[in-house]
Amino acid sequence: MGCSHSSAATTRTSKQSRRAKQSRAFCAGLPVVGILRCDGARWECAQAIVSAADRAEYHYRIVYAVVEGLPYQHVRAGKPLSASQEEVLRVAVEELDSAGCVCITGDCGSFVHYQGAVRSLTTRAVVLSPLVQASLIATMYQRTEKVIVVTNDTNDYSQADLEQNLVAIGLEQDDAKRFIVVGLQHIRGFATADVADQEVSEWGLVDESVTTVERKAIITTVERKAKERNAKAIILESTLLPSFSDALRARLGLPVFDALTLVDYFVHASTDNPRFGLDFDERQAGRCNAYDGLDPAKLPAIGILRIDYEYPPALGDIACEKSYGYRTTHEVAEGLTFEVAQEGGPLCSEKRENVAAALQRLQATPGVVGIAGDCAASS
Template identity: 30%
Template sequence: MMFKGASCVSWTELTLKAPDLCIQLGLFADMKAAGPVSPQSGARARSRLLSLAKVAEKKMCQQNFAVLCVDEGSWPHEIMKVDTGAGCKIMSRCKGLTRACLMADHLDKESLQSIRDCFDRLVTFTECIDRITGVTADLGNLWLKHHSAVRSVITERPVYLTPIIQLPMISAAFKSCEQVLLITWGSQEEVKSLKPSFVAGCNIKMDLDRLDILGVDASQDSRWTRYLNFDTDAAEDEALGASLLKMVQERIGQVNVEGKKDMLIKSIIVTTRLSIFSSLLRQGTDLPVFNELTMLDLFASASALSHYNDAKVLCRLEGKLGTKRSPSPNPSSPTSSHENCKLGLLQLEYEYPPAFGDIDHPGTFGFKTCPRVVKGLTFQKAQEGSFDQDILENMTSEIRRLEQEGVVGITGNCGFMMHYQCFARYVSPVPVFMSALIQAATMAAAMEPAERVLILTANAESLQPGKDKLLLESGIQVTNSEKFVIRGCENLPGFEAVANAERVDTIRVQNAISAYVLEIIKEESAREGYGAIKMILLECTELPHYADELRRITGLPVFDAVTCVNYFFYATAAQNWNTATFTPHNLSFWTSNFDEDGRVRTGGKCSSDGCAAPGV
């Protein structure tokens, strides 16, 4: 969607370019009732449309996160507000709740009431509970064992107390024989004893040997204590950052010894209140660093307007109309370090007119995409997970072309390309994230055990039991019927155009998918013994177009291929976004059976089953 110049932008063009917003605001009805539009009335209508678009953008983009803090030290203000770039962290202390309270096995009634009172204060500060996207905490590891208790007193908003819930997504991006280093508060003895609770408290199933933990003991350095009380200056913060970097480098040096092949530290998670040192750690370790900001940005993006939403497009258009304004926070907008980056896009061999929000549309992301068609890879072949040699060689060839174009990462334009995740990561010189499904386990970790995720796919058969083997090796497990409700869109009116490679009637499909989702939520809420649906995941790459409408009508976070790619893209420093960082899964299998150009070696096995081979 492009608007070419302010002088030629008319009311008619605005309504044609932003039909969804106009329908929601009732502007078509206004225009019809008014009859022919004069230049003066057209200008007023255009002004109204832009004004309402700004209101919609501001409402959906002002993401605030409530941060529960322990009652220790002295704060300059009762409530502290910190801008994260994609929203704000609003922090306040839970009066009477100390670290010693959190170390206990259970929180007493007074502590739980203090937590609730703290949340109510933050709601009052923001003037509206709807302005709070979610709830997190200051010392994630100490709060972790009380996750369910906190959720029991704060039921109105999602609660994700610790960045550790990102582990499933991060694990999916790395080999299963590689470690994640968690940097958190506490002595080394304390954090070691808490290690099992990191997984059990967040409903995460993983090999604990893949998690290494480094403790930062504030009791051993008074500067850290003052830092936690917001009582350090810039020079002290710089010194603390240098000290932390030295600690991390020493730990990595101890683990990643020369000659060691497995269980190397390949990524870092930094706990709350240490995130300001993330850039320093990225530069000093050459590793991706994830923190509570990447976590909050992920969940914010699932609740905010998409980059391609009509309201956001029209607000950007306002600049072209000659009115300057400050851009609103947006987790999907490029940062300065990535603004010139390009994303490679592998495409199926069919042509269709993509809708805004579709992976194929050039305006979907906040950065440039480079599309490449894989000859022979039809929708049916992708759905089957065909490993025909011609398809693999053509895919390799297109990946090589993307390499020459200087792309920094690669994704696919069809959810069924998850079958080629492992292969593409093997032959690609840059990171590959083929499926939105790798978000599923992190979404589950942010929920209560009984709560569930609705997954919408182009065809439900693709995710039924028996399809797990390939997905599991890519860190994807979505056939747990107790946690994930999987529904296909193949029978929705108008959606048959997807399989037929035809233009999709997006208004017709939006109406159908909206009614479909509301009906699913209603049916599932009535099922005895099952928890409510709390989040939605769109597996098909043509579904993000409808994400904003689903967010609006359900009030639920909606994740899709766009939130997935943006998460990894912006959480990793530009110089670390490479295959030295994001190495292939089961490299030994691929090197044994395929050469570097994707051709099967003599006697090699041409099958995707190798993704799940043992000994990865």
């Protein structure tokens, strides 16, 4: 019996050792995201929380580089960097560069003030703030439609500050005005003074349960949405807020962009596609889906506007439903041939009506949250 128990224990230990080695090997092969940290930062930024080794659904690793001598209050205010701070920033970026990062982001949305400075120090993608997504979001919606930007405290980050940052990262002034800032400083723990309070060793939601804070954050955003009826999306500017993203999506039915959607964007663009990439196993076709086992009818979908062109769709084509890890629905704009789309000239009334009809069918499809095209020329 003793030998049997010993043998069983050895087998378990051997299996655990193999799993540990496999886990380490898996993690070592993951893309790396670099995070610049404020000096003395006392919060765990969202990117770090979701990329923990035991959270396999977020497939990237993180490395930190603290910008010593650059505290949160300085970053929040966007103060000019001194010569010594510029040098420390250069060293921090160099440290992240040497780690082979696919992109460099910040532990604080206010790092957007230094987007240009960091961009000049590296050839890596620099995405210091969730606001970097604003340029793409602005092109998605009509110029009369708006985007709500939620920050932790508008007492020191005003509408004018937001617009100035957006223009600095590439938006036109008229587009920058479409982004409307709202603050959560009335919720204990979110005021800048609370975040920067050096009397406590770790930032937290003071005397509040997560449920209570979530409810207050949602109410604030919903109230602002009621005033901005043509608001079509939300950006959570602060890295303290992504834990509320799903609740906001569920309550408002709007896309919510945050520090995680930003990093995910670059990680996915830098890694092999599990549905048809270099390491793809044809036996897994159509099964590499994060939503397996869920009711497709209840999932969000992307509508695909297709040109009037018939060809056998292959895995990897935009016209192939198995190319996606989510639900898609397709509609053809009759008469909009490849040649017509490639020419890019004005459409006749019949073709315009056909395109409009196809778009209406896509918009009427339950669950469609966005519309893409199957041909770049159709843009």
